[in-house]
Structures are given as structure tokens and as C-alpha cells.
Amino acid sequence: MNILLNILIVTITFFFMEFVAWFTHKYVMHGFMWFLHRDHHEPHDSFLEKNDWFAFMFAIPSALLWYLGVAHDNDLMFYIGIGIAIYGVAYFLVHDVIVHQRVKILRNWNNPYVRAIRRAHKIHHKKLAKEGAESFGFVIVPKKYWEKKTSSLL
């Protein structure tokens, strides 16, 4: 299969995963699986959260597709698995490292995108309860959380 097609599969999978993550966050994590997401919205000192189970759950289809892709020599499965894995890494970097600073690196990283994701996710965390939260996305930041052009001129 040609390399451009493989890159396309990975790219589509990546953006589709942002949709899956957004949907899961809004309707599952803040829905019937709130019991696993709850500790992420409450103040905590422990490094690990029950919420981390979601990362584990998302890793399963990725590993499975990756494995099946190799076992059956199926490029589609393999590259979808790769796309999910790359999304997982991006999610971890954005949500756990850049926003929540669970790992003490990139703390002083500062650019318009980083400011926008921090702002958007902080608004999500303003709510300590299951209901009423907004901004459920992770890697893609809606326009309204980006600074207005004028403020960057100051």
C-alpha cells in the first residue's frame, strides 16, 4: 500500500480519536462512568488516578489493531492502531503533561496553542461535579479559547 495512503489513515484516525475522546468525555466519563473520572475533578495528591483507567481502555484497541494488522498483514488495521497510539501520546502530552503538569517537563512552554489548551481545559475543570462542565475536547481547541488578535498586540 502506498505511503501517502498510510499517512492519510493515521491522520484520519488521529482526528477521529479526538472526536471519540470528546464524546467519551462528555457522555461516558461525565455519564455512567463518572465514578472513574470523578477523582480527576477533585483535588488530589496521589500521582495515579482512577481516571487513568481510561488511558488503559483506549490502549487496548490500539494494541489489538496493531497486533492483528501484523498477524494478518493488514495495513488498514495496522495504521489505524498506529493512529490511535499517536493520539494517545498527544493526549498524554497535552492533557497530563502540558495542562496538568503531572510530569515536571515543558512547564515553561508558552505559545498561543499551549495557552489556548490550558485555558480551555481549566474551564472544564472549574466544575468539580459531574454536571455542568464545558469544553470536553483535548487536543483540538475551539476558536473561542484562543486569544483575541488584539490582546497579542499588547
Ligand SMILES: [Zn+2]
Ligand atoms: Zn471531565
Ligand SMILES: [Zn+2]
Ligand atoms: Zn488530575
Ligand SMILES: [Zn+2]
Ligand atoms: Zn483534566
